[in-house]
Amino acid sequence: MTEGRLDRKRRLRRRRRFVFFAILVVMAAAGLYFAFGIGGSEKPQALDEDERIVPTTVADPTSPEAVPPTPEVETQVTPPLYFSGTGTWTYAEPANDTIAGDAGTLLQYDVAVENGLELDATEFGAFVNATLADSRSWTAGGAWRFQQVAEGAGADFTVYLASPEQRAILCGSQNTTVSCRNGDNVVINSARWITGVDHWDGTLETYRQYAVNHEVGHRLGHGHEVCPAEGELSPVMAQQTYQLAGCVGNAWPFPDGSTYVSGPAGDYNGPDLPPDHYIDQ
Template sequence: MATKGSARRGRPVTALLMAAWLSGCGIPAAAPPSPAGSTATPAPAGSDRADGSAQPVGPVAGTPARSGPAPVGYPADGTNRWQVAAGEPAAPRGTGRLLRYRVAVERDIRGLPVAEFAAEVSATLTAPQGWTTGGALRLWRVGPGGPADFTVHLATPGTRDELCGDAADGYTSCRNGDRVVINVARWVKGVPGYGADLAVYRRYVVNHEVGHRLGHGHERCPGRGRPAPVMQQQTLGLHGCTANASPYRDGRRYSGPPGAYADRVPPPEPGRRA
């Protein structure tokens, strides 16, 4: 942007440079220093199998400060060993049905601290228009060692196939019993043709798979140009609807006709290095 007014002919070069410096135009600002604590603390040794047969030494607490998005890396096939996030200090108030859940990130996934992923999951589940809208349901994130009604796993594509127990596609996410499995490849890359930013897709996939754990089946697009129900398989296609991450809209449960589409599942991608 030019400074207000015009420079007089013959104005000294030094004065022009000084004016430009004062106005901040055309001179790049120095990058701010990285915040303290930007290096994540290594996770403690130990493992937590998906079936709960072993637990990590301790929860990973606190979200480390970061100066910007870090690349997330993962192999195509992980080792089914887990970091489990710390729990929230107290159950949410209210009289609605209380479900406890854990959040776990496979140890082979690099660049995404378990506390950061857990914070996104919890914010999604308890957001306005989320599953706790209306107060009939309360969701409480608990740490390792205590009872939980289900676990949200962020898994590599190969481990996704192990945990889901369905057709091994390496591409989608799933719910299998008390396992809610988010494929890290979808978390990092989203899906083509979604028509919304990655943050919207991430909220959608968490709400969709947790919705299955809450007893909801698949739904179809209610009409071209309308928001897709959160229980529609938006990962595989919108079918004329627009992307939507929320199970409630305007304070009311938003749904479509029951059923699913015969969409082709894309092939899995290779792992991604950080």
């Protein structure tokens, strides 16, 4: 073989190698393009219509449109019924002019219920009348008689059924939890009248009788007493709204109609108060 023919074969082999190498380079580049897209980043897949992201415009946070409107919400809170008094009063008309008790000093009283409490003045007046006329109440000792009179008839004291707010005004005390007596004001707290107290071991009716007898007892000059001994009947002048202190709850000064139930003098919530101003029971 001549030298010219050998030279041509060498050049042919070099071209074949170059073409083969070029093909490999092109194939590799095409694979990278389809796998990652131009520039080497991953090519995003097409989204279905319901998956496409709709471009949004970001609002200026200082503009009114950037802050969604606040829906109007009803925020009025209805207070408990016994806090809804108006500070005005309806006086109960006495059912009759009967005097309760056979002997002793006659005290006349009238009865007033604060408006707005939705508590009936006539019903409250009848309850007070029945309590004070009961043979177990203060007439049993023979020292007192009672008669309910109308508003403006010159009563010796007034029995009020008052909201806690008005109770504080009538009693000159910010303690709105319990009932009180202040001078000729015998004030029954409507919060206690409606709900009683959890530790009371009788009915709501007997608790109400206790509250009336206790505060009227202050008007008659009786001070606070405490439970005499575990398991005994509580004196009506004990502060049973605060605690029973081991005694049995009692609504009456003379539970058997003749014997006064008493205990040692004292307060459960502090020193004794002046006899004309019992701010709590």
